Amino acid sequence: MQTREILSKVKTGEISIEEAERFFKKEPFLECTGALETGAGGKTYFGPGYDFARLDTHREIRQGFPEVVFCENKADAHLVEIYRSLYETFGEVFGTRASKSQYELVRQVIPEIVYDEISGILKKEKEKEKIGNVVVCTAGTADVPVAEEAAQTAEYFGTKVVRIYDVGVSGLHRLLYQLDEIQKANCVIAVAGMEGALPGVIGGLVENPVIAVPVAVGYGVSAGGYAALLSMLSSCANGVAVVNIGNGFGAGYLATQINRLAVKGTRGIKNDSEW
8 A cells, every 4th residue: 555545544444543543654665585495306495594575565655656667687586576576566567578488487386477578577466547638659660679678667657658669661551641649648658770760750750759669679780779869869850858878768768757647637636536
């Protein structure tokens, strides 16, 4: 439960002041502890005296979004314990850059976990209302994995997402055909490799912010996405912001923040208590 929910339940008598006090006395993080040791049969387990993670349980209170797990490069035992702890605490958990083998491990402790091989998203989420409107576009099909990381991140945080894929500038008519839908968005995420032209083109056609995501897609001189990155940073279109190469998560997070502000303005909302 979050701060406002606790206070509301005290007000209605659902929980006592003492219960609320116990909640607020908790540390604003959850320690994952134990040493990685090898036992019989080569099985890895946790022993005493090893703190490998401090999960930020109050992040949603401060920032409006819960902590997300970056799965890549984490030890298997660490990842499983982090997922278990977050799921038991919040009833949902979201991670990026997960492998199929990591999914198989986490599924042993959270059978309901869902894995998307295209984006690498590993999640178990609660039902929630999707608000506003964010459009995610790609220049080509090869850009879809990063676009899906962005789209599913935004959806997890409660954003309504419209996907418009494979509308790159090599066939500009495909983009123009979808222009009405793109112009309705509170924010557009444009994902592109090669020369990275798509965000600049979209930026010249819409009135709301465009988040450009360079992708490591292209032939030799594209240099692992640097050509697209530099092109996007050099765009003459106004209102285009650029995230790091392949950072779909960052784009989805930022788009959600922009979308929330737009929805608040539309509803005349002045603070979160009015949601």
